[in-house]
Amino acid sequence: MGQEIAESLGVLLRRTTRTQLHRRLTEGMGEALDETTYPVLSALARTGPRSAADLAPEVGIDRSGVTRRASRLEEAGLVRREPDPGDRRAQLLVLTEQGRQAVAELRTRLADRIADALAGWPPGEAEAFARHLHRFTTDGPFG
Template identity: 75%
Template sequence: MENQAGHEIADALGMLLRRSTRTQLHRRITEGMGEGVDELTYPVLSTLARTGPRSAADLAPDIGVDRSGVTRRASRLEAAGLLRREPDPADGRAHLLVLTEQGRAAVAQLRARLAAHITASLASWPPGEAERFAHDLRRFLTEGPFA
């Protein structure tokens, strides 16, 4: 029985972690957000909001593209006024990507959209089940194989 649960969780994680699954979700929540915000730039915004200023090279592994891919996405976000580049005090040759006030506001709106989408998709679950899932998922992340 335990082994079966492990297989089911592994299969579900495989589906969840697929790039196409994430892209589809990002496309849905960024729709209509305006200049520069789409399924490609969302991971840059979201990761910078979570981690703070970072260089394109440092950000690249977290979002699954190379440094030049991050740079292209960052340029679109910069043109839209959502981030700016600042000299990296630790490396005079590098720049840090920093969210602007407008960028932080966009991330807050995107997070609200994501939470609303998740909530709506769980609306048919029995009372308390979504809360239990949230609790168990948090526990899985802190105590499970990703800890």
Template identity: 65%
Template structure:
């Protein structure tokens, strides 16, 4: 298969993977029974990756408007998953931080996601699954998203 055709095939697969409806279905499955919903999931997950940060910084990480992140953060705060603290570098600013419960929920979300992925690869030959993991990791690190 020529590289351009291969690139098109990968782009089509990524397009399906990154569709908002695909992500929403996945987030709904992951959050079922937890004190976070599919709308708060990306904010909570990004906060776990980024560490303490402002809503504006988190908005850039999540790819949402700051006001949307602020609203979702308020829901997560009400659920006891994050807290707000004054920014020591700028007392006018507020930082968002995970609570212990938020950290535990993120750990459960990651466990559920890893299980879903592992289950979807269950019928793959182990060498194919390992090659896929290595290739995807390399593509993310070195490809157009880096």
């Protein structure tokens, strides 16, 4: 059973799997919001304001990659930069109201895709899966 779960997680965690999903989720949301900038926007929504250096490990790319993607999001009005009150030399990346609205739309799109994928499951199985997945990610081997 552990091997089967490990193989399934491998599919979910592959960069190509995530990239394909992010591409589908961001379709029609503007040139600045695509499969490359989605992780930065999503991470800011999860973590709150962060410097590019602090956001880099969360996103899985280096600081300069975060900076480039954040610049695209800033030009589109989804992110703004603010001085870091804890470090005068640093800038924090902050979601704008437009950025928060984009994140809400993306989360709705993702939830709808998941619901569609589970729609054919027998009654109760999707709910059980959600409970067990939550338990696995909070109590499992990731902590």
